[in-house]
Amino acid sequence: MSIAVIMPNRDPGDLVRALTRLAPDIPVQRWPDIADPGSVRLAVAWQQSEGALDGLPNLAAVTSFGAGVDGLIGDRRLPQGVAVGRIVYPGLVAQMSEYVMAAVLAHRRGLWQYHEDQRDRRWQPRFAGAGGVAGILGLGELGADSARKLAAIGFDVLGWSRTPKSLDGVESLSGEEGLRELAGRADVLVCLLPLTASTRGILNAALFRHAKAGCFLVSAARGDHLVEADLIEALDAGRLSGACLDVFGLEPLPGNHPFWAHRKIHVTPHVASMTDPEAAAAHVVEDYRRVETGEPLQHPVDVERGY
Numbered sequence: 559m560s561i562a563v564i565m566p567n568r569d570p571g572d573l574v575r576a577l578t579r580l581a582p583d584i585p586v587q588r589w590p591d592i593a594d595p596g597s598v599r600l601a602v603a604w605q606q607s608e609g610a611l612d613g614l615p616n617l618a619a620v621t622s623f624g625a626g627v628d629g630l631i632g633d634r635r636l637p638q639g640v641a642v643g644r645i646v647y648p649g650l651v652a653q654m655s656e657y658v659m660a661a662v663l664a665h666r667r668g669l670w671q672y673h674e675d676q677r678d679r680r681w682q683p684r685f686a687g688a689g690g691v692a693g694i695l696g697l698g699e700l701g702a703d704s705a706r707k708l709a710a711i712g713f714d715v716l717g718w719s720r721t722p723k724s725l726d727g728v729e730s731l732s733g734e735e736g737l738r739e740l741a742g743r744a745d746v747l748v749c750l751l752p753l754t755a756s757t758r759g760i761l762n763a764a765l766f767r768h769a770k771a772g773c774f775l776v777s778a779a780r781g782d783h784l785v786e787a788d789l790i791e792a793l794d795a796g797r798l799s800g801a802c803l804d805v806f807g808l809e810p811l812p813g814n815h816p817f818w819a820h821r822k823i824h825v826t827p828h829v830a831s832m833t834d835p836e837a838a839a840a841h842v843v844e845d846y847r848r849v850e851t852g853e854p855l856q857h858p859v860d861v862e863r864g865y
């Protein structure tokens with residue numbers, strides 16, 4: 559029995575080496591060179607091409623090489639009946655919280671503005687109090703940690719999720735009403751939702767109209783949460799004060815995209831929380847063992863629900 563690694567758009571070398579080191583007893587096959595398709599029990603996939611999971615008759619589970627599963631679930635040829643999982647581990651969660659706090663604090667303390675001032679040799683102090691209201695969309699593995707950490711450094715934190723949550727220092731909101739309330743109160747809006755049919759395009763003109771004047775947006779989950787033209791419109795109209803974006807509808811962000819040159823937009827190249835192949839290998843080996851012993855995956859995904 560074996561593991562298949564299916565990552566057409568990135569070099570799977572580090573992951574394969576780590577798997578082999580951690581579990582020399584488990585054969586690992588790299589797509590597209592699957593010499594023994596009948597032996598594959600678990601596949602690790604990231605941006606797999608449609609059909610890459612076909613022809614594996616004993617496949618029991620697919621684990622996404624990351625926390626997001628929209629690419630996996632969006633595969634129209636995802637084999638029916640296989641368990642779907644994803645990789646989440648403490649370091650992945652901590653990286654995202656660092657990114658979120660870095661973006662929120664850089665905005666809060668005006669660091670981007672001072673960076674521009676320095677370029678122009680301008681000495682211009684601006685008063686910037688402390689704290690404020692942070693609104694987090696999505697209180698899952700990533701959102702809940704960011705919410706707790708923002709609360710711990712003095713922010714009033716509102717969190718929005720499908721089902722109500724009880725998290726220390728975080729006011730839980732849900733439903734359409736809750737989303738509008740959060741938007742209206744938050745100085746900083748952070749999106750950490752999974753991309754599903756109900757969250758696609760959620761960062762749009764209607765939401766920005768409800769947003770508190772001067773709200774700052776951090777979008778770090780998936781590019782298709784954001785209606786890009788609506789963001790530019792809200793920034794240019796002064797409704798939002800700025801945005802820090804890690805994810806985009808099209809990645810890499812094309813060179814002629816207006817986000818690159820927009821003075822109120824800060825772009826990072828989908829790096830908020832990158833999966834570490836070593837940590838991923840340990841996770842994958844454990845998922846494989848669970849498949850073989852008939853236990854559920856560590857982070858199972860509800861395919862119907864979309865996350």
Ligand code: NDP
Nearest residue numbers: 625626696697698699700701719720721752778779830831
């Ligand atoms: P989880 O599945 O753990 O959490 C998702 C959260 O979103 C849950 O709180 C869920 O509510 C909430 N949610 C889902 N749908 C809705 C909805 N329709 N309305 C309101 N709330 C909703 O996800 P993670 O926290 O692990 O990850 C979030 C996303 O971050 C990933 O899907 C991925 O796209 C992105 N990501 C980005 C990375 C980057 O580097 N930029 C790295 C890693 C992940 P409930 O709790 O009630 O179910």
Ligand code: OXD
Nearest residue numbers: 623624625626831832
């Ligand atoms: C992920 C990502 O989903 O890197 O893990 O975007």
